């Protein structure tokens with residue numbers, strides 16, 4: 001965990017360059033690519049130096065649960081990409097969220113959160129945090145009034161994921177941050193689906209951004225990781241949890257994510273472009289009831305997406321006529337696209353949310369979240385779009 005002044009980069013250097021070059025201070029070996037420090041501990045020149053490093057009087061590496069030079073390069077680079085004051089990396093996206101709530105909340109505190117969030121995030125809030133006396137109120141993501149109404153004297157945190165997965169619902173981050181700060185709460189945005197190349201929540205008033213690096217930051221489905229970026233006073237508390245409890249990022253995974261960041265901008269731009277093309281095609285297909293994608297003019301929040309994001313991302317939800325059987329038959333006719341719940345990969349993936357990612361929700365919860373039986377979710381990769389279309393056509397054309 002390191003603090004630095006991000007303003008100097010905001011003005012002069014574009015995110016393309018930050019994501020490729022920032023954060024690496026070359027060692028005496030003059031390496032060009034970032035080095036991997038696969039070591040659990042570090043040695044000292046004397047007893048006094050060891051004591052000084054343990055007490056914090058002398059700066060430097062002690063143990064990789066506390067700090068690791070490769071992980072620090074990733075932390076500096078991601079912080080710079082998000083325009084955050086500070087960053088701490090974690091072993092997964094979920095451990096980032098867990099460390100965040102452990103670090104800044106206590107028993108009796110309350111959270112207001114979007115109903116449309118990653119399934120494990122909802123489970124963490126609903127199933128585990130209540131055991132420690134932390135209560136969460138769930139609201140509809142786009143409904144700013146509902147957020148305000150749910151805030152009580154004990155609310156400390158507002159938590160949203162925008163755009164949502166799989167329905168591409170948005171919240172106006174600027175409007176939410178105004179409410180958040182009026183009521184003296186912290187605003188947390190999960191920026192996994194857009195990444196800093198398409199959306200920088202901190203510049204719109206968010207206090208903290210969380211990431212599952214497992215998705216687009218890696219981009220090739222290789223490693224699990226996460227990060228929390230934002231206000232230094234908060235990151236310091238979260239860092240304390242990671243240092244003591246141990247959900248830290250592996251140096252090897254940090255190196256993977258550094259390589260991922262180098263092509264992030266390129267991938268997000270191309271994958272978003274392909275997604276628009278596919279969404280337009282799906283919208284016209286007779287077997288498709290409805291397409292959920294903020295890049296379409298038919299999307300109710302298209303204008304907000306244009307204003308808030310630099311692109312629409314590469315996740316599309318689409319509803320097949322014929323409910324679950326229709327949706328399953330499209331999946332079962334697929335030959336190329338990977339049938340898997342993971343997203344953010346350069347390989348296109350498809351899943352049936354109501355029986356996989358959202359399978360644990362009750363029928364009422366599915367209804368509330370808009371997860372219908374005929375809904376499919378596709379995460380567009382980098383393959384040729386004609387090949388993706390033809391793969392989907394197999395199943396779709398059999399239906400209608």
Ligand SMILES: *Cc1c(COP(=O)(O)O)cnc(C)c1O
Nearest residue numbers: 092093094118190192212214225
């Ligand atoms: C995948 C995901 C997470 C959790 O990340 P892991 O790395 O799988 O722990 C959190 N939020 C969103 C939006 C995700 O897609």
